[in-house]
Amino acid sequence: MSEDQVQTDEGATGHDEARHAMKMAKKKVAREKIMATKTDQKGLIIVNTGKGKGKSTAGFGMIFRHIAHGMPCAVVQFIKGAWETGERNLIEKHFGELCQFHTLGEGFTWETQDRSRDVAMAEKAWEKAKELIRDERNSMVLLDEINIALRYDYIDVAEVVRFLKEEKPHMTHVVLTGRNAKEELIEAADLVTEMELVKHPFRSGIKAQVGVEF
Template structure:
């Protein structure tokens, strides 16, 4: 590694000072607060994990929040177990699904459960006490027409309180949902251990 001269250090300091001044100028214009519609989608791992990260931030700040799981009801997860054991006073947790659609193989039952989950989600979102509501795997329910995308979009556009954040996860997010969202992240799959014959593991996937 080349040793830096005093001139190098001075140039670096001046460069960082200019960056800070430009950043401060931009940040000074960002004064509005808004409840965001946040979508995590894509084929890559980490959609629900990132969403639960935000839920745990809310919990850490003692901000009321809620989770509705649309699909993963058939399996225990670390996030659910921890919230139910330690944080039910701050985070309402509702597991409404009965597992993945290929496990139930019963579309009418899946639709019934997804509709119940959506009704619970609307109830929680309407409650202004909730700073954030996570709708885990709702994109899958929408994709299979268990939940009507038009109803979801209309509800979020007209009934969501102004300061409430709503996070929606799952692959194949509908274009109409992406259109109204404030923040959309697509998780891109580059490599996954499942393709090498490694099954889902505690602490990584659930």
């Protein structure tokens, strides 16, 4: 490569870097202008739904953020009572003073095969959830897999939405996870994320594994 070509390439690189810096500077100004308008704070109603993996995982991620910041929080598991999960083991063993953990489900509905029992357990879990949400010491309450209980009408979605709108303390965050979130809940929520399924190892004959699914 000749000296002229080297100088040309260096000049082009310098021009690209300058153009990139100007572009990012404009983005920064625009972003700061937008952020300056975001001044409100409130407790959010957060829904994680969809067929993809990661709904409960995302919810627990926020719970662990609260724990890391020393903020009291709570978890109510509506379905996975039969599973020994890593999240439950970790929280109960090390962070019980910051995070209350209540496992009130007895397994997936096809495992119990007893609707009246499922309804009773779901109602019991909902009563505990309301108690924890009303307690303003809890900054966040995770209602894990409540959407499944709502899908099968074990709990009245209208009652859940009414409670969240009328009785949830203003600064308390409530996270609701599970597939097939009902439209009424989605409409009431502040933040809704739908996990999209692209590929899943279960379809290739791979079972749920420790450290990945639970």
